[in-house]
Amino acid sequence: MKYIILILFLPIICFSQNAYHFEYDVRLNSLERKAHLNISKESTSFYYEVSEKSSSKNKKSENDGNYEIQVVLGSNKKKERYQIYEQKKDTILNIDYLNDDIIYYYDKLPTQNWVVTTETKKISKYLCNKAELSFRGRNYIAWFTTDINVRYGPWKFINTPGLIMQIYDESKSFFWSINKIETIKQFNELSINNDSEIISLKEFTEKKEKSNLEMVNRSMLRYQERGLELAKTEINRGREKTFEWEIEETKKD
Amino acid sequence: MKNVFFALAFMLVGTFAFANNSVETELKVEQTVEVSNFLELISNDVKLSESYTTSTTYSDAFGCLLKFTFTLEDGSTVVRYYYTSQSCAEFFESIE
Numbered sequence: 456m457k458y459i460i461l462i463l464f465l466p467i468i469c470f471s472q473n474a475y476h477f478e479y480d481v482r483l484n485s486l487e488r489k490a491h492l493n494i495s496k497e498s499t500s501f502y503y504e505v506s507e508k509s510s511s512k513n514k515k516s517e518n519d520g521n522y523e524i525q526v527v528l529g530s531n532k533k534k535e536r537y538q539i540y541e542q543k544k545d546t547i548l549n550i551d552y553l554n555d556d557i558i559y560y561y562d563k564l565p566t567q568n569w570v571v572t573t574e575t576k577k578i579s580k581y582l583c584n585k586a587e588l589s590f591r592g593r594n595y596i597a598w599f600t601t602d603i604n605v606r607y608g609p610w611k612f613i614n615t616p617g618l619i620m621q622i623y624d625e626s627k628s629f630f631w632s633i634n635k636i637e638t639i640k641q642f643n644e645l646s647i648n649n650d651s652e653i654i655s656l657k658e659f660t661e662k663k664e665k666s667n668l669e670m671v672n673r674s675m676l677r678y679q680e681r682g683l684e685l686a687k688t689e690i691n692r693g694r695e696k697t698f699e700w701e702i703e704e705t706k707k708d
Numbered sequence: 709m710k711n712v713f714f715a716l717a718f719m720l721v722g723t724f725a726f727a728n729n730s731v732e733t734e735l736k737v738e739q740t741v742e743v744s745n746f747l748e749l750i751s752n753d754v755k756l757s758e759s760y761t762t763s764t765t766y767s768d769a770f771g772c773l774l775k776f777t778f779t780l781e782d783g784s785t786v787v788r789y790y791y792t793s794q795s796c797a798e799f800f801e802s803i804e
Binding site for chain 2 (some may be wrong): 483484485486522523524525526527528536628629663664667668670671674675677678679681682683684685686687688689690691692693694
């Protein structure tokens, strides 16, 4: 009898949840790239592929002979940025770069209050529901499915009502759209150097923004040497416009 | 006979268990999005030009206005407006 029970349960054990791999097409302003969400029993991680292309183009405006020049900085280096989810603490360990130095930092995510609506649409063969989320200064619209038993999305979208198939902000400047779903046996675990210093998101953000401006200054140096004068600078943050500590500081003021 | 039966049953289960069950699905997403916001950027340029031409500080120096949009890896942008007393043609000639 016990052999029969064993035989009955063996397929369940053997066919239990594999690891999932989801590939997303991503657009971050003018940057386009692929990203990967890997989910297994042991871990969940997300990373962006690094684009080999670095584009720089000149465009002449129609009106007055003035020029608009678009430059992509720093995207041609082979440095994947990883995120490792720690679901219990709603925290993500990020592996990123400042100039050429690898940086580890934790991001304790604020509560994500997803508002599920009754709107639906089909993406490929999956029926998706619409959900909305306000996250760090931007309003996002997501299309999720419950056909696959995964409650994750790309980047920092966690505790989602289902698998995020597509998500974008209101201006559609930032856009993630799934293009491949596969089940695989297992992933290669990321190796993390335990001796590395882990900094806060606030510290990382401050250093990154300073580093970005320095990079821009360096790239403009040769033009300014030829008589170009700086009139105005506008800094537009990417996916995250406001952080928790900034809201706190505003409240104090 | 019973042992043979169990052995066969295990073999059958093993066959299913080690079968390749990888599933790959290529998805076609129906929705496309507007990629370029170039026109919006142009209109910003026009506003900027107008404000500068009414400004005594920059109006005389306004041979050429250049707007540089730097996109960083995280999708953030730094937009910088530069001017030079040269014409744009003269300026580009000087840096070539």
